[in-house]
Amino acid sequence: MSQPIDFYFDFSSPYGYLASEKIDELAARFGRKVRWHPILLGVVFRQTGGAPLTSIPLKGEYSLHDFARSARFLDIPYEHPKHFPLSTQHAARAYYWLHDQDWQAARSFAHAVFRSLYTEGRDVSDSEVVLEIAARQSVDRAVLAEALAGQALKDRLKTECEAAIARGVFGSPYIVVDGEPFFGSDRLPQIERWLASGGF
Amino acid sequence: MSQPIDFYFDFSSPYGYLASEKIDELAARFGRKVRWHPILLGVVFRQTGGAPLTSIPLKGEYSLHDFARSARFLDIPYEHPKHFPLSTQHAARAYYWLHDQDWQAARSFAHAVFRSLYTEGRDVSDSEVVLEIAARQSVDRAVLAEALAGQALKDRLKTECEAAIARGVFGSPYIVVDGEPFFGSDRLPQIERWLASGGF
Structure with missing residues (x-):
């Protein structure tokens, strides 16, 4: 039984968005599931002392150009959002809350967050926008709003971030296939070859 | 008449080495030349406030792993050198000195510097090693040694670095195709599609 692939990302990461549009289909071709x-x-x-790409001199300007070009290269719709970079803790917390109840609804929610940000320019740092997107997954808005305000979900996201760092995650997207x-x-493309060959 | 492709790199950059093994052949398929x-x-x-990849927490360890894996992916020999990162001003200066006399000898010299470092582990920060590699291109060792010690060649490399920064170069490899x-x-792969389609 092959292990699921682990896909770490920040909702504010354009390259994370690009990977999110491809990773499930790529994994499925090799009979694999993906944990987001x-x-x-x-x-x-x-x-790590890292910084948002777009804040780095010279590299920042290039990155804005490369986000859009890389999206065209992968045939994924992309429009750089006005609100950027932006905080994504509400979206991430809502994801884990949903996931504990229904992983498929959580997956649809995650796609909807990314697409709302990168194709419609919605400000997904706003908890009201997050609640609205979650509501499309038949979520009770008031129940989720209460959960988002609670300490348990804050602790949950903190634990997930610490576990990611302990695993070596330093950026987004960061994808682990059988420990690689x-x-x-x-x-x-390297992931595809790895899945096809069991390493190279 | 199509413009040459500009290929900026540091001899100490593993990803620069990987690109150096591919860029001329890729360009030639589309009738293009490359300026190194x-x-x-x-x-x-x-x-830019940048730092060598291998000095960055978490990302550094990953990078060492990714250099070797990316080389295997591209079918290029690679062994991470003991001397790393290393200073490459002698090699870069020798390159420009050679280039002013014979661009093909300079190209062969550049390949030899990269391969000496990344397949034989030679310490190419040492001017004696640079002179020895240059000598394979029928260079008069004493004449090059004198040029390397002179101010003119130091100024030349400084000017080249400033011109690169003015063009937006913030890392290695950095490749410009028709302004892109x-x-x-x-x-x-994006460069290949760009050359094939004239943009995308």
Whole structure:
């Protein structure tokens, strides 16, 4: 029985979005499932000294250009959002809350968050927007709103971020296949060969 | 008449080495030539606040793993050198000196520097090693040794680095095709499509 693939990402990561549009289909071709793990890059960067790509001199400008071009290369719709970078803790917490009840609804929710941000320019840092997106998954808005305000879900996301860092996650997307780590949506071709060959 | 492709790299950059083994052949398939521009990432990083990949927490360990795996993926020999990161000003200066006399000898020299470092573990930061590699291109060792010690060649490399930064170069490899910039050896597939389609 082959292990699921682990997919770590921040909802605010354009390359995370690109990977999110490809990883399930790629895994399925090799009979694999994918476990999605939204995390907060801000928490990771406090450990690694990293910074949002777009804040880095020269590299920042290039990145804005490369996000859109890489999306075209992969045939994925992309429009760089006005609200960027943005905080994604509400979306990530809502994801884990939903996941504990229905993993498929959580997967649909995650796609909807990414697409709302990167194709409609919605400000998904706003908890009201997150609640609205979750409501499409037949979620009781008031129940989720209460959960989002509670300590348990905050602790849950903190634990998930710490577990990711302990595993070596330093950016988004970070994908682990049978213990082998791959960083970046540009590693999808390597992941494909790894899955096909069991390593190379 | 199509423009040459500009290929910026530091001899100490593993991903620069990987690109160096592919870029000429890729360009030639589309009737293009490549201008090689060795630069010093240390000079670039003083402007951008960048740092050598291997010095970054978590990302450093991953990078060591990814250099070797990406080389296998591209079917290029690779052994991570003991001397790393290392300074490459002698090699870069020797490149420009040679290039002013014979661009093909300079190209062969550049390949020999990269391969000496990444397949034989030679310490190419040592000017004696650079002179020995250059001597294979029928260079008069004493004449090159004198040029390497002179101010003119130091100024030349400084000017090349400044021109690269002015063009937006923030890392290695950085490849410009008809004004379109591509960063990283993992952008070779995008470059290929760009050359085939004149953009996408």
